[in-house]
Amino acid sequence: AQSVTQLDSHVSVSEGTPVLLRCNYSSSYSPSLFWYVQHPNKGLQLLLKYTSAATLVKGINGFEAEFKKSETSFHLTKPSAHMSDAAEYFCVVSESGGFKTIFGAGTRLFVKA
């Protein structure tokens, strides 16, 4: 069975400092992993995805994530936060070739000036 745990419900950083949003997953098969972002009162946008190619995945707006199979983790990072990064971030797992999709509970990122 699949599951996703986002380890922090809220993360607060100062503008210009690094961002780390943590995600652990559980999957019986080779998973596809995603990070989506939801800005206030907006829909969801794909940040990046891992589908068994390179373990370090680069996404939009300077975000990247590293797939670590031994740790079953897929943490999202960004070297320098911008005010426009304030949003809710969702880690998502979908079994490769499967139909069911599991979302984490979300991490709300606050960026202080």
Place this chain on the structure above:
Amino acid sequence: EAQVTQNPRYLITVTGKKLTVTCSQNMNHEYMSWYRQDPGLGLRQIYYSMNVEVTDKGDVPEGYKVSRKEKRNFPLILESPSPNQTSLYFCASSLARGGEQYFGPGTRLTVT
């Protein structure tokens, strides 16, 4: 423009009054899903569809129905809505199984 559209965007209704939320995509995607979003729970999959006339339950299907008579449309039906179905609903489509999903703008439903 490639997009997923949902209607209505906002709906307030009363317990027991049947309603339908429409979803349409113009990307010729085979796979479509419905989710509900509740605070602290993320998005939970209600139903998904692999192709025309092929649908299956997600994690929270109780109280919902879907149909897929055309590739582009995937309506969500609440035959007898209850207050615990008050939520934000998203429709999504994808080209490949387990692939990137494209989300609609959401429908905020309130059942009183």
